[in-house]
Amino acid sequence: MMNRRTVMVAATLAAAIFTAPVHAQDKSIVVSSTTSTQDSGLFGYLLPLFKQKTGIEVKVVAQGTGQALDTGRRGDADVVFVHAKSAEEKFLAEGEGVKRYPVMYNDFVLIGPNSDPAGIKGTKDIARALQMIKDKQAPFISRGDRSGTHIAELALWNKDAGIDIEKDKGSWYKSIGQGMGAALNTASASNAYVLSDRGTWISFKNKGDLVIAVEGDKRLFNQYGVILVNPAKHPNVKRDFGQQFIDWLVSPEGQKTIANYMINGEQLFYPNASDPGA
Amino acid sequence: MSGELSALDLLLSADPTLIAIVRLSLLISLSAVLFAALVGVPLGACLALTHFPGREVLIVILNALMGLPPVVVGLAVFLLLSRSGPLGSWGLLFTPQAMVIAQTVLVAPIIAALTRQTIEDLWVEYRDELAAMNVGPARRVATLVWDARFSLVTALLAGFGRAAAEVGAIIIVGGNIDGFTRTMTTAIALETSKGDLPLAIGLGMILILIVIIINALAWGMRHVAERYAG
DSSP: OOOHHHHHHHHHHHHHHHHHHHHHHTTEEEEEEEHHHHHTTHHHHHHHHHHHHHOOEEEEEEEOHHHHHHHHHTTOOSEEEESOHHHHHHHHHTTOEEEEEEEEEEEEEEEEETTOTTOOTTOOOHHHHHHHHHHHTOOEEEOOSSOHHHHHHHHIIIIISOOOHHHHOOTTEEEOOOOHHHHHHHHHHHTOEEEEEHHHHHHOSOOTTEEEEEOOOGGGEEEEEEEEEOTTTOTTSOHHHHHHHHHHHHSHHHHHHHHHOEETTEEOOEEOTTOTTO | OHHHHHHHHHHHTTOHHHHHHHHHHHHHHHHHHHHHHHHHHHHHHHHHHOOOTTHHHHHHHHHHHTTOOHHHHHHHHHHHHSTTSTTGGGOOTTSHHHHHHHHHHHHHHHHHHHHHHHHHHHHHHHHHHHHHHTOOHHHHHHHHHHHTHHHHHHHHHHHHHHHHHOOHHHHHHHTTOTTTTOOHHHHHHHHHHTTOHHHHHHHHHHHHHHHHHHHHHHHHHHHHHHHHHO
């Protein structure tokens, strides 16, 4: 039935699979980060340079900020690199992280169809724009996935526009529970408004009729931070390699590298590790 | 069109990233089919030839498990392998090994259920002969599996099809890490989310092409082998 050759092949294959990547793991760390840093191509640009310098391979698992922090909480990542300061501070308060370092910022943009059914194009006031979307019941796509962008969106509705979105949302407000790219695809397919980080928007390839409707409001600021997962709580965390990665990101060299990343001549992220309040 | 061409260009120019992704996809899915067959074929054959109380219930459950949702299997394996889970000390989460484990769980019921049906049908034909020869149960299982080997290839291919096509399980336990756990299906999911729909479609067509080639190879090997087996 199972002849000897089959068993040999199985054993060889099993051995190959279960031993091969162990060596590769020796000098590597797992970073749980956000879809924006991956989809914008930033990591594809940064990580080879970091590896060249230190020999450390960085494996990025791209998730929403909430999920990325949970990955850290379970001890499945060595470093978290996310963008929701309030959630990051909670992570630190729980003792899950060692220290938060601000790294860089960009901003959110409100994307909408060129036809602009809510009539908000050109306004710089994000709170006013959201009020008009609600008044006109214009279609709006929400990430709905506890990502940094989703957290920022909720704060803009609830705090800045003074709208209790959980209570006041109607069929015009669709929460899709997916990543930034999926939200932009949905908005593109249904001519809806959507909040996006600028990096993902610039690199997004299926824009269709979508354009930037609102930008430049300082409430659209989007700060990224990096945290080493607490080795005291999760002994498997690779403290030295993880800290080396963090130190490089906030070093003058890492900061310059971040500033140099561009798509079509447009800078996607602005380093600000030296700003203690960021 | 241009996207499909660009994906085809990647393939024709033997783009190293694409080759690595294809290689990993095949390695993971074929390994999963192999491990699932080592468990599923004997299990299905034994179930076909034995009688015990609750056997029908077990068969219904096994058949139902063919429809296991990949995302649920992915989540279960994830919780097992997470550092906070019972097998966390193995350090397998976000590795290709974890992906093989998840796909093995998905594929094993398919192979077991189809093997059970195949062997049971064959058993009807062979019953009198084997009974007359008075062979023990182990020999019976071995004889029937051997004689059904060409039909069982279809069960393995069904399992491979499932493994090669799914994304829900491996994206959860593998993490879709660039150059490490990125496969055809997770790459397609990623390109879709980046809005590069033409590239995603192109990759999808390459994946379908690979599955067709695997099936054609299996078909050809079966016919050659059948001829030699007389």
